[in-house]
Structures are given as structure tokens and as C-alpha cells.
Amino acid sequence: MDEPVRVTLEDGDESEAVRIADTEGEVSVGDATVRFDVGGDRPEREADGGTVAEANAEAEAETDEDPRYVAPAADVPSHGTLRFEAVDGRRRIDGILQRLDDDGVVAWENSCPHKPEVKLDRGLGALVDGDQLVCHEHGARFDCDDGYCTRGPCRGRSLSPIGVTVRDGDVYLTDERFEGGRRLD
Known part of the structure; x- marks a missing residue:
């Protein structure tokens, strides 16, 4: 997935908006859980031939060492x-x-x-x-x-x-x- 998508889950009076940046997984709010898989069986490619995951890893390596x-x-x-x-x-x-x-x-x-x-x-x-x-x-x-x-x-x-x-x-x-x-x- 090139760009994260925003998903809002509601369960009665409880609601949570999250951004999904993966092609598969699950999101929960209250007693509700949504599992998803949007066909992420092949890596997405950047223009230079590298995968999006490789590009993200390189970008993270260039930022501050503390992930927080x-x-x-x-x-x-x-x-x-x-x-x-x-x-x-x-x-x-x-x-x-x-x-x-x-x-x-x-x-x-x-x-x-x-x-x-x-x-x-x-x-x-x-x-x-x-x-x-x-x-x-x-x-x-x-x-x-x-x-x-x-x-x-x-x-x-x-x-x-x-x-x-x-x-x-x-x-x-x-x-x-x-x-x-x-x-x-």
C-alpha cells in the first residue's frame, strides 16, 4: 500500500479512527475486530526498482535513533x-x-x-x-x-x-x- 488509509471503526458509543499502512492485519475497537487482506502478496515497487519496504527502511535509518x-x-x-x-x-x-x-x-x-x-x-x-x-x-x-x-x-x-x-x-x-x-x- 503506497499511502496509509484512514479507517473509522464504531462499536456502540465507542469510536476509533486509525491509519492502516499495511496490506493485511486487524484493527479492533471495543468488542469489534476487523481483519483485512488487500492482496499484498507481492512487494510494491518504487521507480528505482526497490520495494516500498526497502525505501521505508532506508528513510527510518536516516532519522533519529529513538523511535519515540x-x-x-x-x-x-x-x-x-x-x-x-x-x-x-x-x-x-x-x-x-x-x-x-x-x-x-x-x-x-x-x-x-x-x-x-x-x-x-x-x-x-x-x-x-x-x-x-x-x-x-x-x-x-x-x-x-x-x-x-x-x-x-x-x-x-x-x-x-x-x-x-x-x-x-x-x-x-x-x-x-x-x-x-x-x-x-
């Missing part, structure tokens, strides 16, 4: 967001980073609790008004420090947090659900 490294903290805006991807095997979650007033950094899943398929950051940074993230689709407002929704159709719910920390000027994943991460922008 996401981005330099200086690149994370305080009045916007920076997109990243948290990875656990074949499961990929879109996330957003935001700098707080105290220079700390928080991370959330890049989806609105009201409609999980709606990304808060579509690629140019999420809208931040004062100390709140704002959903571009229906105006829900989320406190930047804890992700709690104070206004909109999902009032009283919260953004799904992803654990991160700033160490030596860089942002790293601390969330044990994920093996690693990478910046998307």
Missing part, C-alpha cells in the same frame, strides 16, 4: 498545532502537538469526539483561540491544557490524550500504547 522521537519542541506552535503520527505495529493514529504557555507540550488524537472522522488539524494547524482549540466543522471548543470540551455538540467530553514529554529540547512519545512516532508536517 517526534519533533523539535521549538517547531511546536503555541497558537496552532503540529501533526504527527503515533505508531504501534500496523496501527497508526494521527495526533496533534501544541505548546502550552509554560513551554510544555501536550498531544491529542487529531479527531473531534463528536465526529471522530473530523480532523482538528487538516494540515495547516488547528485553529487556536486564546487557550482553546476550536473544531473547524462545528465550533466545539477544547481547553488546551486538558482537552475538555467547554462548548459545542460534544460539551463535557474530552479530546483523547497521547502522552508526550519534552527532553533536551525535543518531543518524545511517552504513551505506552505506541512503539514510536513521526512528524507528519
Whole structure:
């Protein structure tokens, strides 16, 4: 598969949006599990004749040695967001980073609790008004420090947090659900 695809699974009141980057596997939410195989029996080829897997391995070798490294903290805006991807095997979650007033950094899943398929950051940074993230689709407002929704159709719910920390000027994943991460922008 050249590009990961976004899949949203719903099970009653629970919903999860993930990015699939493999040709076979399974994705679960609640009691629902979806297994898939999209004919990945031959390696995809790059223009130079190498496989996509080989190209990905070379790109990963060129990046920071720590797979939990996401981005330099200086690149994370305080009045916007920076997109990243948290990875656990074949499961990929879109996330957003935001700098707080105290220079700390928080991370959330890049989806609105009201409609999980709606990304808060579509690629140019999420809208931040004062100390709140704002959903571009229906105006829900989320406190930047804890992700709690104070206004909109999902009032009283919260953004799904992803654990991160700033160490030596860089942002790293601390969330044990994920093996690693990478910046998307």
C-alpha cells in the first residue's frame, strides 16, 4: 500500500479512527475486530526498482535513533498545532502537538469526539483561540491544557490524550500504547 488509509471503526458509543499502512492485519475497537487482506502478496515497487519496504527502511535509518522521537519542541506552535503520527505495529493514529504557555507540550488524537472522522488539524494547524482549540466543522471548543470540551455538540467530553514529554529540547512519545512516532508536517 503506497499511502496509509484512514479507517473509522464504531462499536456502540465507542469510536476509533486509525491509519492502516499495511496490506493485511486487524484493527479492533471495543468488542469489534476487523481483519483485512488487500492482496499484498507481492512487494510494491518504487521507480528505482526497490520495494516500498526497502525505501521505508532506508528513510527510518536516516532519522533519529529513538523511535519515540517526534519533533523539535521549538517547531511546536503555541497558537496552532503540529501533526504527527503515533505508531504501534500496523496501527497508526494521527495526533496533534501544541505548546502550552509554560513551554510544555501536550498531544491529542487529531479527531473531534463528536465526529471522530473530523480532523482538528487538516494540515495547516488547528485553529487556536486564546487557550482553546476550536473544531473547524462545528465550533466545539477544547481547553488546551486538558482537552475538555467547554462548548459545542460534544460539551463535557474530552479530546483523547497521547502522552508526550519534552527532553533536551525535543518531543518524545511517552504513551505506552505506541512503539514510536513521526512528524507528519
